[in-house]
Amino acid sequence: MAYAIWSAFGVALVAMIGLVVFGQRLDLPAVIGLCLIVAGVVVINVFSRTVGH
Numbered sequence: 001m002a003y004a005i006w007s008a009f010g011v012a013l014v015a016m017i018g019l020v021v022f023g024q025r026l027d028l029p030a031v032i033g034l035c036l037i038v039a040g041v042v043v044i045n046v047f048s049r050t051v052g053h
Contacts, residue, residue: 008041 015034018024026034044050 004041004044008037011037 012034015026015030019026
């Protein structure tokens with residue numbers, strides 16, 4: 001579970017670094033993909049029984 005959270009955080013952080021450092025703009029498919037990654041982590045943490053709360 002921690003791996004999924006850190007992976008999603010890492011992907012978002014790399015996208016932000018690309019924007020700030022290299023001026024790389026994200027297009028709509030890239031933004032949707034990032035949102036799906038974050039949404040997947042949220043769904044797993046909220047609804048999955050494999051997560052120990």
